[in-house]
Every structure is written in C-alpha cells, then in structure tokens.
Amino acid sequence: MHPFFTQSGRLGLYLLGWIPLTAILGGLLVLAGGLSLLEATALSVPLALLYAFLCLSSWYLCRAFPVDSSRLLATASALAMASIVAASLWLLSGTTLAWALALLPAFQTLPDRLARAGPVVFLLGVLLYLLVLAMHYVLDAAEKVRVEERRAADLRTLAREAELQALRARLNPHFLFNSLNSIAALVAERPEEARSMCALLADFLRTTLGMSERISIPLREELALARRYLAVERVRFGNRLTVSENVDASTLDVAVPPLLLQPLFENAVKHGIGARLEGGVLSLVTRRSGGRVSIVVENPADARAEKPAGTGLGLANVKRRVAACWGDAGHVGARLHDGRFRVEIELPAEA
C-alpha cells in the first residue's frame, strides 16, 4: 500500500501540487494544439487527475530499485521504460477522452488538434512521471534518515540505561555490605588477608570507574574486571566458589560494550554459588570460529529451583544490549541443562 493512502494529509498535499501541473498541461494544449481554453480545461483536468494517481505507481519502482551504484544502468533503463509506458498510457487515455468528448457538437475537432499536441503531451508525461519518481526517492531517503535517527536515539537510551545499571552494579550495596563484613571479620585475626581484601575491592571499584563512559572495550578488559569481581567473591565464599577459565586468546581483542558480562557473573555467583550449600564451579569459555565469537558463562543451578530465580533483569539487559549493538548478528541464549545454567553470547568478531 502506498504510504500516501495511509496518511491522508500527504495525499492532499500531493494533489495540491498537481494544480500548477494541470495548468501547464492546459497551457501546452492551447499552445501546441491550438485548443480553446474550454477544450484545454475539459481535457487537462481529468487527465491530470488520472495521471496524478498513475504516477503514484512509481513508488513501487522506487522500492524495487533502491539507490545502488552497482546497478545504475539496470535501474536507469527500468525507470526510463516505466516512464515511457506511463506516458503512452496517459496519451492513450487522453485520446480516448478526446474521442468521447467529440460526440458533443462543441468538441468535434478535438481529436485532430490533440493529435497535433501529442508529442508534447507525451514528453510532458515522461517528465512528470520522472518528477514523481524523484519525489518518491527523496521521501524514501528522508524516511530512512528518520528511522536511522530513531535507532540512534534508541541506542543512546539503551546505553544510558546500561550505564545506570552498571553504576548500580558498581555500587551494588549488598555486594559492598557483604564484602565489608568479610573485611570486618578478617581484621582481628587475619589482618594481612583483610588488607588484601581491601585492595581487591578497591581494584574492582577502580576498574569500573570510567568504564561505562566508553562505547566499547576489548574483551580482555571485561574479563579482567570479572576476575577482580570473582576474586572478591572468593574471599567471601571461600572454597565454595571455584572458577574455571578456558579463554581463547584470539577473542581477547574483540570489542564489547563495557560491563556487558558483569550481570552474568553476578547472577552466576548469586544463584549458582550462593544458593547452593556445596557451592560449585563457575566456568567461562570463549571461542572463536571464523568471524564469530562465542562467550559461555555456566554455573551449577539449584536442582530444587524450578527456574533460576531473579536472573531475569540482568539477563534481559544483556539481551537488549546485544540486540542494540549487533541487531540480528548477535545472539544470547540461556538454558538449564543437566543441573547447570548456561548463558551463551554469540557476536561478530570485530576489534
């Protein structure tokens, strides 16, 4: 369906634009065919109205032949053909109308004089068709710009949300409270460990500072942050938390949005380790095959839990960010299998 028929205001404007074109057609008929003003008006008004709608068909052409420099010749010849066909149809309907009008005594000689103006009308038809076609291309380009702008605005909104979320993650109060509590416990009996826990915590916090202001970071930085986070949690959970890493060196320079993986590690610790008496192994695997990178974060799940509770928000955020950055080229999959919860992110490998 042509967009003009869904937006009545635009159709009205378009038809308004045809009023001067109708006058030009009438003028040409008078000059080239020697028609009287009455004859020219009787012919040009219905003809122009008919052609106004006929020319709207060029929208489909515009859609079928997007601007593409590699197909310039094919496009140009198709458009030329279309305009010739349209103009011929137009001239044919004009002639038919003239013969019909000739039944009235006042318009008897109309067909002869229209035939004299024929070439001019035909030429005008070709030009008008091309004009409307050009208008469609311009409107189409404007529409694309608008869509692109909206997408960019969406991306900015998402980035801001992610930043807020990251800020919250950085200042996740319970993570901080529990870490501080561990330090309080270590201070008296194991002061050396208390000091190193302070350093670990500071390291983690310092790394997150400024990270969310960048649009993308190499995966190696994201993983370094995760290691710091897990080091802090390891003090808290002791031997309940074991981390297994299998990182493909060729994935380290791949660009990812900052703090993309952080919610996954937080979920894995909170639900996979914190919710189990015996703790478990948190595993991280990155792999590269061709132009694709896969990042897998896996943790044991509480067998009793029907589904990992509360993972929704963090995971949803990861999914949205992947969709915002890569569209259909990125993919996030999560599933519970064999008592382990597994999240896999697939991305194009771009540095």
Place this chain on the structure above:
Amino acid sequence: MLVDDEELARALVRQLLAAHPDIRILAECANGFEAVKVVAETKPDLLFLDVQMPQLDGLEVLELIERDAAGRPAVIFVTAYDQYALKAFDANAVDYLLKPFDRARFETALARARTRLDSGSAPALDPLVPRGAPLSRVVVKDGVTVTVLPVSKIDYVKAEDDYVLLRADGRNHLKNQTLAGLEEALPKERFVRIHRSYLLNLDRLVRLEPSATGAPTAVLTDGARLPVSRTGAQRLHDRLGH
C-alpha cells in the same frame, strides 16, 4: 548458635562473642536444613540467623523451629538486606543486625536478647511471616526431615484441625498452620479455595462433575476427587472465565 552460610560472617559474630565468657556457642551451621535440626537437638537460648542462605532461608528456618515455649530461642537476624527488617520484627525477632555492624551495635542487640531471655517472656514467634510477595515454595517438617515443596508441586491443601495437609507428589505433608493463613501466602492466581476445607491448585483440575445435591465434585489429574462448595464453584467459574 550461629547460622550463616559464610564462614567469615560467622567468624565475626564468634569474635565479638569472645568478650562474653558467659555465652557458649553450642553450634555453628552453614545452612538452614542443618539449623532446624540442630536447634531441635541443642535447644539454644539465642540464635544469630542469616536471612539469605542456600535452600532454606532464615525466615523459613524460623517457621520450622519448634514452637513449644521451652525450645523457643531468642533470635537476632544478621543480614546485608534491610528489606527483611520489618518482617523480622513481625516474627518477634529480638533485633536485626545489618552487615557490616560494629561492636557497639552488636552489644546493643546482645543486651536486648539478655533482657528478653531474663524476663522469660519470649513472645511466640509468628509461624508464617507475611513476605509481601506470594510464596514460591512451602517448607514442612516431619520429625527431623525438612521438605521444600515448590508451589507448583502442590496438588491441594486440606484443613485438618490445627494443621493443614499438603498433598504433593503422591505424599501427604502436615504443617502446623491454618488454611486461611496459607491461602493468604500462596499465589492467588494458582490456588482457589473450592471448599471451607480445601485449597486447590488450578493446574491439577481436570473437570467438575455435577452431583445430585447441586454442589459439584472436582476431579484432579491423579484421579483424586474433592468436594466443591457453592461459593467454591462460583470462585472456580469466575476464575476459569465462564
């Protein structure tokens, strides 16, 4: 007795208690299951209880602790989450320590516990603390065995005097609670009170069979048949949308 899944968190309380030679630590537990069992065995006077723990959380532990006057310990909650504070007081906890806390705050809590224990008037712990959100599971205790029943596994609940009988996975579980109290705590969209004595999990309903008396009988997936009262039938019709 100390209950916390983090060793360091227990260590902190242990260190602070060292200044009180009259207090003896009977046991330390790293999870709720163990805690319920050990409380029954050792009958501690005072319990330091973490809220967020694997599998059985602090509020559930409290729910399962014997409620006879003799075995009832005074409870101090210890947690990083302040959203449980009000609920802890609803449960008549002595105090609520937010991690991390200092010695002064700890001493205040301990002093309160001493007052409570000396007066000997420990008020009954509320059996089921309202949590704001509907329950996702129900904990039951049979002797020393604690069972966690996800609400989706519960077929129906039947009132039996002071207890409720929960039918799940082909087994009966008794819990010291009222049917109305449990109805209040369970997710409303899943459970319907079909009778004065029955609460039904809608997922288990196969069909309603009319009877001569007018009140139908509910037939469940496992073939069980439950009576449905007039109001119960009305509630079912409202819920099932016809």
